[in-house]
Amino acid sequence: MKKREAKKGEARKGPARKGEKFKRPSGGRRYILRKKKCKFCTDKSLKIHYLDHQLLRRFITERGKIIPSRFSGSCARHQRKLAKAIKRARNIGILPFLAE
Numbered sequence: 001m002k003k004r005e006a007k008k009g010e011a012r013k014g015p016a017r018k019g020e021k022f023k024r025p026s027g028g029r030r031y032i033l034r035k036k037k038c039k040f041c042t043d044k045s046l047k048i049h050y051l052d053h054q055l056l057r058r059f060i061t062e063r064g065k066i067i068p069s070r071f072s073g074s075c076a077r078h079q080r081k082l083a084k085a086i087k088r089a090r091n092i093g094i095l096p097f098l099a100e
Contacts, residue, residue, distance in 0.1 A: 036073030048081045050088035063099045
């Protein structure tokens with residue numbers, strides 16, 4: 001295939017000068033890695049129960065979705081218990097399935 005030359009007035013793609021390397025924007029996301037602590041492991045007095053709607057509301061979005069553990073910081077064991085309690089509370093009618 002033949003390379004198309006830039007016409008007069010068109011921006012040139014590639015390096016600005018001969019010998020420079022073309023810089024592409026990075027495709028990945030940048031995260032600030034900070035180790036989050038599980039609230040339930042650090043504070044033993046907190047218990048996950050499906051009737052405690054104030055606690056469970058902190059772990060669902062305003063649309064009604066369960067927040068993943070990478071955002072909430074809870075460990076795998078407590079994330080599973082949270083999900084089960086939220087689903088039970090939804091079935092009883094304490095928490096909404098969808099946004100209000």
